[in-house]
Amino acid sequence: MKETFYVTTPIYYVNDIPHIGHAYTTIAADVLARYHRARGREVYFLTGTDEHGQKVERAAQERGISPKDHCDELVTRFQQLWEKLDIKLSYFIRTTDPEHELVVQKAMQMLHDQDLIKKKTYQGWYSTSSERFWMEKDLKDGKDPETGLPVEWISETNYFFLMSRYQQKLKDHLHENPHFIRPKSRYNEILGFLDRELDDLCISRPKSRLAWGIELPFDHEYVTYVWFDALLNYLSAIGYLKEDQSLFTYWPANFHLIGKDILTTHSVYWITMLFALNVPPPQCIFAHGWWTIEGRKMSKSLKNVVDPHLLIDSYGADAVRYFLLREVPFGNDGDFSHAAFIGRVNADLANDLGNALNRSVALTGRNFDGLVPTPRTEEDDQDRLLKNHAAGLLTQIGLNLGETIYTPESPGKESLNFSVALENIWSFIRFINKYIDTQAPWQLAKEGNKDRLATVLYNCLEALRVAAVYLAPFMPNKALQIIRILGLSPTFADQQQIIASELQFDTIKSWGHLPPGSKLISDEILFPRVEPEMVQNILSQILAIAENEEMAVNIFREIFPRYKITKAQTWVRKILGTDSFLTTPTPTPEKSRSKPDKKAGPPAPDSEVDYNTFARLDLRVAEVLEAERVKNSEKLIRLKVDIGSETRQIVAGIGKSFAPTDLISKKIVIVANLKPVKLMGLKSKGMLLAAGDEDDDVQLCLVSKNTKTGLRIK
Ligand code: MSP
Numbered sequence: 001m002k003e004t005f006y007v008t009t010p011i012y013y014v015n016d017i018p019h020i021g022h023a024y025t026t027i028a029a030d031v032l033a034r035y036h037r038a039r040g041r042e043v044y045f046l047t048g049t050d051e052h053g054q055k056v057e058r059a060a061q062e063r064g065i066s067p068k069d070h071c072d073e074l075v076t077r078f079q080q081l082w083e084k085l086d087i088k089l090s091y092f093i094r095t096t097d098p099e100h101e102l103v104v105q106k107a108m109q110m111l112h113d114q115d116l117i118k119k120k121t122y123q124g125w126y127s128t129s130s131e132r133f134w135m136e137k138d139l140k141d142g143k144d145p146e147t148g149l150p151v152e153w154i155s156e157t158n159y160f161f162l163m164s165r166y167q168q169k170l171k172d173h174l175h176e177n178p179h180f181i182r183p184k185s186r187y188n189e190i191l192g193f194l195d196r197e198l199d200d201l202c203i204s205r206p207k208s209r210l211a212w213g214i215e216l217p218f219d220h221e222y223v224t225y226v227w228f229d230a231l232l233n234y235l236s237a238i239g240y241l242k243e244d245q246s247l248f249t250y251w252p253a254n255f256h257l258i259g260k261d262i263l264t265t266h267s268v269y270w271i272t273m274l275f276a277l278n279v280p281p282p283q284c285i286f287a288h289g290w291w292t293i294e295g296r297k298m299s300k301s302l303k304n305v306v307d308p309h310l311l312i313d314s315y316g317a318d319a320v321r322y323f324l325l326r327e328v329p330f331g332n333d334g335d336f337s338h339a340a341f342i343g344r345v346n347a348d349l350a351n352d353l354g355n356a357l358n359r360s361v362a363l364t365g366r367n368f369d370g371l372v373p374t375p376r377t378e379e380d381d382q383d384r385l386l387k388n389h390a391a392g393l394l395t396q397i398g399l400n401l402g403e404t405i406y407t408p409e410s411p412g413k414e415s416l417n418f419s420v421a422l423e424n425i426w427s428f429i430r431f432i433n434k435y436i437d438t439q440a441p442w443q444l445a446k447e448g449n450k451d452r453l454a455t456v457l458y459n460c461l462e463a464l465r466v467a468a469v470y471l472a473p474f475m476p477n478k479a480l481q482i483i484r485i486l487g488l489s490p491t492f493a494d495q496q497q498i499i500a501s502e503l504q505f506d507t508i509k510s511w512g513h514l515p516p517g518s519k520l521i522s523d524e525i526l527f528p529r530v531e532p533e534m535v536q537n538i539l540s541q542i543l544a545i546a547e548n549e550e551m552a553v554n555i556f557r558e559i560f561p562r563y564k565i566t567k568a569q570t571w572v573r574k575i576l577g578t579d580s581f582l583t584t585p586t587p588t589p590e591k592s593r594s595k596p597d598k599k600a601g602p603p604a605p606d607s608e609v610d611y612n613t614f615a616r617l618d619l620r621v622a623e624v625l626e627a628e629r630v631k632n633s634e635k636l637i638r639l640k641v642d643i644g645s646e647t648r649q650i651v652a653g654i655g656k657s658f659a660p661t662d663l664i665s666k667k668i669v670i671v672a673n674l675k676p677v678k679l680m681g682l683k684s685k686g687m688l689l690a691a692g693d694e695d696d697d698v699q700l701c702l703v704s705k706n707t708k709t710g711l712r713i714k
Helices: 020-038 054-063 067-084 098-113 163-176 184-193 226-231 260-277 308-315 317-327 338-368 381-400 418-439 441-447 450-471 476-485 495-502 532-543 549-559 565-576 611-615
Strands: 004-013 042-050 091-094 117-127 132-134 152-161 214-216 219-224 255-259 285-288 291-293 334-336 619-629 637-642 647-652 667-671 677-679 682-684
Touching: 004 020, 020 042, 020 067, 020 255, 020 285, 020 291, 020 308, 020 317, 042 067, 042 226, 054 067, 067 091, 067 308, 098 117, 098 214, 098 226, 098 260, 152 219, 152 260, 163 184, 163 260, 184 260, 226 260, 255 260, 260 285, 308 317, 308 338, 308 532, 317 338, 317 418, 317 476, 334 338, 338 418, 338 441, 338 450, 338 476, 338 532, 338 549, 381 418, 381 450, 418 441, 418 450, 441 450, 450 476, 532 549, 532 565, 549 565, 647 682
Parallel strands: 004 042, 004 255, 042 091, 255 285, 291 334
Antiparallel strands: 117 132, 117 152, 214 219, 619 637, 619 667, 637 647, 677 682
């Protein structure tokens, strides 16, 4: 019987707009799945969406459609993204699948029959934003510590899973399986968590408060939702409690890949649920770190969520897959920056890998009419080093892709380290480049040493084929392209077939799989260098945060260090428009330079101003995120606004005409570069535009809801 490998990702909240955080876990799982498939194992790779709960119910209500229709529409955002990222799934589960719902009900009934579910009255601070109760001590300024949003005091009778009964068993399991939770720091975190007494787990909601869940089989007034429902997806997807048990052979899962924020739910809620159901636990839960964007927390309100579609459209899916896994050790937090992204594409992909391939193919074209030559000389030390390096990679990469955890009889060790696996492959690719440099095939050609030249070029091409096999789980398309360039498959007639055969690890068991005589394809560039003209769209967003031209030029040169200042300046002007920053200061008109007389109000407008004077004002569309009255002031309201590139505080004298709640989510127009002032001790950075007098009926200058936040008004 073939060995099996089962890997899962969390099922994502269907309401969320997919971002690189979601893509990260899914790509990592896809790499594992592809690697184990290429090693000849039966692989099951599961992802999906979490579709019940209050947020979904509310969002559907707001749209005036049924929650199911709402989910059916939104789920495609995830499905389309996975397709675009070349994610090769076994199954996409939705918690609204009737088959899943049935399993949840059956599991619930089983626990209820064993008296493991009890009805109790519970009081606590409930947060709709994270759909959970918080203890008083955990609140931050009286609000949800995770989302910062309000909580409400609720007293409710609900059903509880008696999780606390399994506390000791869970502790024992952890002690007996030191690799059960990875990385080690997360394992320790859960051990620490288990030092405190476990509560029982609330798993129901009364239908009166939430209808969008799975009805409890033993009480029709209640539904179960979110965690109890969601976690069971890992079993329901492979036929748990079904008559046909053929898929259930995949259990226990080899890896549950998750983000660090959902470690407790997986390590404690899920594992105790499994104990109660008498199902063995998975082999390993791996919690990865979180991505920040250009140094800041990813947040919908900050609008700094990196759109994976934009990245894929600009750089290609394989570059995105590569960057996310190469940049940060799995398990650590990481920062996404476009400069780092472009830097990696240019240095690692275009330079190291692209060059090794281009040089080998071009030299073969010149010297052997583009046909893979037959090696004609005895192997020397350098050839041997190259071959040994290739062979040694197999164990190294396996160790970093869960190989030891995979083998049941092996005790296992630190399990997943994608960035190190890629570093291993790159050290080989750099070695190929070094081999080309030291063997100097151009010199051999000049000397007429055709025999040695044939051996050297054969070795280069074969080494690149081996590299493609190792790379395939990470960059499936580029690996395939390398295979094609090397003449192994002249058409894309049957991609699946090629993946199954040419990219299997069997092909690298011994050196020499590449058949001499194959016709190379010489007119394809594997990875073009990223140049500014290819990413103008992205650059216009990045450069928009610059306050002046010098800053914009510096940002540009951080991304493209090879550009001299003058050339960078030309690009900045081309991308942002020549009027964005004034390069020579324009004299300020006499009147506006004189100190304003507060009592007399602002000075009258000039009868005419030239465009440059107008253009010095940075008028922008801003979204109001927060609003509250300033203490002891009738007029002043403190606003927190998103101006696209940042959030900032503005204090506005509109308190007589507006209540703070009127302002939230409004799209207003602000003067972003007005000198900051302090009003009643509060810093105000910018001014909102409004018509009318402060003491009278003020009308805000509003733009339509769809207008992009941060847009400049010119
Ligand atoms: N629906 C639950 C999971 C149920 S699994 C039985 C959920 N969904 S989620 O959509 O909010 O999050 C899914 C995953 O995205 C989590 O693993 C989370 O860690 C990950 N990420 C969300 N933001 C992230 C980053 N900024 N960076 C990396 N991963 C991030 O939780």
